[in-house]
Amino acid sequence: MLLCRVSAASHALARWGGRSHRAGGLLRRAIPFSSSRCCAVDSGEGGSAKGQYRDTVxxxxxDFPMKLTGQKxxxxxxxxxxxxxFANLYSWQRERKAKKEFCLHDGPPYANGDPHVGHALNKILKDIRNRFEMLRGRQVHYVPGWDCHGLPIELKALGELGxxxxxxxxxxQKAREYAEGAIARQKAAFQRWGVMADWDQCYYTYDGAYEAAQLKVFKIMHSKGLIYQDYKPIFWSPSSGTALAEAELEYNPEHVSRAIYSTFPLITLPPKVVTERGKLSTVSVLVWTTQPxxxxANQAICYMPNAQYSIVKRADNSQLLLVAMERTASVAAMLGTELESVGTFTGSQLEGGVCKHPTxxxxxxxxxxxxxxxxxxxxxxxxxAPAHGMDDYSVASHFKLxxxxxxxxxxxxxxxxxxxxHNLSVMKEGTDKVISMLKESGALVKEEQCIHSYPYDWRTxxxxxxxxxKxxxxxxxxxxxKAKEALQNVRVLPESAKGNLLAMLDRRTYWCISxxxxxxxxxxxxxxxxxxxxxxxxHTVSHIAELFREKGSDCWWxxxxxxxxxxxxxxxxxxxxxxxxxxxxxxxWFDSGASWAAVLEGTSEADAYVEGKDQIGGWFQSSLLTSVAVRKKAPYKSLLVHGFAxxxxxxxMSKSLGNVVDPDTVINGEKDSGLPPYxxxxxxxxxxxxxxxxxVQIGPTALNSAKDSISKLRNTLKFMLGNLHGFDPLTQAVDPKEMHYIDQYMLxxxxxxxxxxxxxxxxxxxxxxxxxLQAFITRDLSSFYFSIIKDRILWAEDHVKLVDVSTGWIKSSSVWRRPGLEEAVEGACAIRDAFLSSIPGKNAAQYNLTIAIEPSLLFELMESLQEEPSSTSSQLAELMMAARVNLTSQLPRDLPSDALLNHGTFLINLEGGVIREDSTYDIAVVPSSAARCPRCRRYTAEAADCLCPRCQTVVSQAGHAP
Structure with missing residues (x-):
């Protein structure tokens, strides 16, 4: 059975060309070594050994610098x-032939200020994905845009003029000029950040063509009965003087209200309460509100039909109050007195009760x-109060209040x-006056401060x-x-964001768009x-849309x-x-939400929308609702929701805290603060x-970390580029099957x-x-591959080519994963680990290594790396980084007394587990008796001041006299 497994392994290795006599490097076949001959090295005035062989190394x-700083x-x-x-990259990739298109629809940033790190996070994130798709051979559709209308721009444009x-x-006119200035500044920054786009063909929500497309959406939605005029409560901003939609609110969790408990005397007791409890003296309904x-504007008092209610008697003044039984304990604590229940009943029994208004x-x-x-x-x-509450309005609509x-x-x-x-501000002196009126009428029971979440105008x-x-x-x-159904076909990252989007849709029964x-x-x-x-x-909307397309919306006036x-x-x-x-x-939000109609013409859906989490209730939702209303589908296939900087x-970040990070300062530095140009x-x-x-956190620590990471990457790239100097892939590249095993393993x-x-x-x-990337560079390249092949690429005139990459993304091949390759190299690495652990801190090149493996699959794999019993230049010797490697079935009995011994096991798993073997090995390590070669510095020369056989061959064939 063992022989069968060995044969199977050998057959697998043979299939991918793994033969040790193909010992050339990645670029050319190895030069056969000539017979060993020793030559003296000139150490006189003619120069040192290093100088003598400089041209052979x-x-x-x-010219690639490891790092650049400052103005350079x-x-x-x-x-x-x-x-x-860079300026032509987008148009170039749009003109090339491509089988697939990738459309990332740009959510329009607001044109009311300078570029900030939030812009940088969003735009660069989009650009990374677009460049990836471009490298994959796709044609990228990405049209940057700006949201140009709205109150903040109007206010900033007018300034003190009002x-x-x-x-x-x-x-x-003033608002347009202000927006155009902000757009110019932001656009210049986006270009400096390297964002790929056709910056001469952006979209702006104040363009006539865009406005016409937007009105087309309005027309279709109105014709379907989805847009209507009504008189109902809406969020109103006194500071802005306009109606607001939910998406334009910010909720302040630390808002302080003057909450009150007030009584409404019952002048008509509910009939069922009177019947069951007999005639009661005066009872007052107790209510609580944070908006006195x-x-x-009160028109009614509402109760929960299925809840239990009680008429309670205050111990301190015998007043009778109607409250929910579940709230009795907390009300008693608030009043600072005991409450005695004199009657309990269900909420439905309160029907027919009528109260007197307290003011x-x-x-x-x-x-x-x-x-x-x-x-x-x-x-x-x-x-x-139906005029001042959404739920209150629903009650009024039902009962015709x-x-x-x-x-x-x-x-x-x-x-x-x-x-x-009359004329008092409701949130200030008006509140004072109402509380005073309640106190005068004897209806005020208690006033208290209430800290709670309250909607604020996100602009003012x-x-x-x-x-x-109206x-x-x-x-x-x-x-x-329909919108929720459409979302089921949309991929949302992270997944939790989909739940938030669905929850917001559930809460939204109407959208005020005026x-x-x-x-x-x-x-x-x-x-x-x-x-x-x-x-x-x-007819009217179509006509106006065409006028807007031709003349712009100023023509309305x-x-x-x-x-x-x-x-x-x-x-x-x-x-x-x-x-x-x-x-x-x-x-x-209707402006920007209709962007799919203006920008994605000819494109069914965008592959992705990418914006911050604030757009869950904003652009993501307005885009979804308008698209579903008009086209019965979402405008995007996927959503990416990212965090804030x-x-x-x-x-x-806020100016008052002094912690704002300006992306321009990040790039160009700032002398006053001592920040370098990054x-x-x-x-x-x-x-x-x-x-x-x-x-996403940003500051000196994060930026310095990024700078250091780039420096480490540049160092690796510099090493690779330096060793590829003069390399011609057309004449020097070889088929992967001709490569050393370690090179194939790197593929x-x-x-x-x-x-x-x-x-x-x-x-x-x-x-x-x-x-x-960092793990690959640190672990697989620098610590492993480069350290092993350094001798070959530096001293033996063999370049190294990691991968054949044509224009575009990495073209990896399934043939790079060959049966037995991984096990051969990783088995050798396991043996090397045992070898290096035997000589901690010592130079492996100064030692000879004997590897003893009984006839087994592991032996076959190691033999594929070194066919001869002993070698200084085999692939196995290169992997071990030793002076010489001896491969045998058992350790010799005449090992010197200073030999270091070690052993280990390696599990081989081939053909999906069909071939599986746990093999053992023993090693012996002894100092090399060979001399150090003055050219390659390996301990493989016959005597001091003599070149090793390999270097003699290289020097003689390169035309240098030894």
Whole structure:
């Protein structure tokens, strides 16, 4: 059986050409050694041995510098960008023939400021993937864009001027100029970072063609009944003077509210409560709210139908209060008194109860059932103001309650709120006054501070309110199921982000898309002067879209209405003087969310959308909803959600904390702070090696680490380039089957490496690529391969070529993984480890090694590396790095007394486990008796000052006199 296994191994080795007589290097066949002859070395005035044989040694030669610093680094980076045609790379790859296209749709950064490290993280991450796809031979579709409309740009453009006295067209002109300046600065930075794109063909949301495509989406959605006008509560920003969508909010978890407990006296007891408990004296419903200013707008008090409620009596003043039984203990603690239950019943028994409003005389409010009531806080009875709460509005819609707005666009009480409240800011003095009114009426039970999460305007960083307004909405409730179904076919990285996206879709029943500003795409609607009825249909929107395409959206204000309305519509609508054009613009999330329609023409879906985690509720969602509404499918095949750039202390970057890292400073340095110029490569490396699925830290530590990593890589590349000097792949490359086993083994390792990095790049995990690269360079190349073959490439005039790479990505071959190759080299390495452990800290080249293996599969494998019993130049000797290797079936009995002995085992697994053997080996190590060769420095010469046989052959054939 043993002989069968050996034969099988030999047959496997023979199949991949593993014969030890093919002992040439990677580039040319080995030169046969001549008979050994000794020659004296000239050590006189003619020069040293080193000088005499300098011309016979392949010293590394390359102009590649190991490192560049300061201005030289910056100059060289710019030279490379210029000489290598970075500006033309994108157009070049678009023109070449390719079987497949890779489309990464660029989420538009906002054109309202200078480039920052968040931009760098996002743009470089995208560029890494695009370049990978380009190297794989795919045609990359990547069109950079900018989100150009919206309030922040408008505010910054107007500055201290404000809007007073300026026409919409004047405001728009200033905003456009500001946006164009920001775009120019950001674009220049993106180009400096080496981002591959056609920078002359970007998309901008203020372009007429883009706006026309956006209106086409609006038209289709409106024709399907998905866009409608309604009067309902929306998030309103008094500081911005406009409606906001959920995606434009930031929730401040440390917001402080003046929460109150207030009573609403029951003037009509619920009939079922009276029947069961008999006649009760005065009972008051106890409610809790964090927004006291909404009390004047109260229209009802809601209860949970299935919950248990109690009428309790205060021990300190005998007052009767109605509260949820589950909340009784916490209410008692809040009041600082005991509460005695005098009656308990279910919520459904509260039907028919009516309360007196605490601040408005003669106003009555009913008790109503509602499913949104919870027992997490408060009293289990919820104050309901339909004008100022989403759930409250739902109750009002069901029970036909009035929805009266008593707060204006500036966040102040209107005249309808009464003379005491009129013109007071609801979040400030208005709250003070309402609490005072409750106290005067005897309804205030307690006031307390409540720290809780509260929505803020993400631009002004100030609190928002909820107030009803006539706005335009998208009915996302009817789109949710289709959107969730479309997401099932989308790959999301990380997977947890999909859950967040689905959860946000669930919470979103409608999307307010109208904004009360000038800088944006006008909502293409006309209103009847007298009735206020909107005039909008597919004919009007199509006509306006074409005007926008031709003239840009400024024409909405420039052209007369009779030009904006198509003739066929005017014939049916009546006199043009009966209509006025609308003044609202579209939400910028609708602007950017429709980018697929403007940019991906001819492309069914983008292969990837890549943005930060804030876009889960923003661009990812608005793009999905608009695409599903129009095309019934998602606009992307995959989503990558990355984290934010933060300081090295884990803090969010802010100017007030002084921890903002400017990418321009990273590249060019800063004299005042002492930061050196790192260059664009360090910035890109920082992005590449980061774990982009979490928050990404940046600072001196991270940047210095990136710089050191690049230096180590450059050192390896310098070594490789130096040893490849003069190499001609057309005439000097050889077939892998002709290579030494260790060279073939490196191709095997390189194939594994290429598969790992290809998989990592495909997963947008450049950090894993960096780790695999560094491990390959450190472990497989520097510590292993280069140390073993250094003698061959330096002294024996054999170059080394790791892989035949044509233009493009690594072309690894399955034939590089050959049966028996891995076991032969790794078996030799196991023996080498035993050898080196026997001489710790000593030079292996000074020792002779005897390897004894009984007839076995392992012996056959080692014999394939050295056919002769003893050799100084076999592949096995090269792997061992010893002066001489003797391969035998048993150790000789006449070993010298100073011989070092060791033994070990090696498990061989071939043919998928069909051939499996655990072989043993013994080794003996003795100092070499040979002299050190003055040329190759190996201990293989017959005498001092003599060349070894190998060097004699090389020198004589190179035409040098010995």
């Amino acid at each position: 392949l010293l590394p030669r390359t 680094l910056l100059d060289r980076e710019l030279e490379i960008q210029q000489e290598c045609g 809007r007073s006295g300026l026409s919409p067209l004047q405001i728009r 200013w909404t009390i004047p 408005i005389p003669d106003k009555e409010v009913p008790l109503l059932p509602a499913n949104h009531v919870t027992m997490a806080k408060g009293t289990g009875l919820v104050h309901t 009035p929805v009266e707005c008593i707060v204006d666009e500036d966040g102040k009480f209107t005249e309808a709120a009464g003379p005491e409240l 960083k100030l609190p928002v309110i909820i107030r009803p307004s 706005q335009w909405f998208i009915n996302t409730a009817s789109l949710k199921d 904004r009360q500003r000038s800088w944006g795409v006008p909502i293409p609607v006309f209103y009847h002067r007298d009735t206020g009825e909107p005039l909008v249909n597919k 420039e052209l007369p209405i009779e030009t904006l309305l198509p003739p066929e519509v005017l014939q049916k609508a009546g006199p043009v003087t009966d209509y006025v054009r609308g003044e609202d613009v579209l939400d910028i 933060i300081s090295e202390r884990g803090e969010k 260059g664009a490569d360090v910035l890109r490396w920082w992005v590449a090696e980061s774990n982009i699925f979490s928050e 095997h390792l390189l194939r594994e490496y290429s598969m790992k990095v290809t998989d990592a790049y495909s997963e947008f995990d450049a950090g894993r690529v960096i780790r695999v």
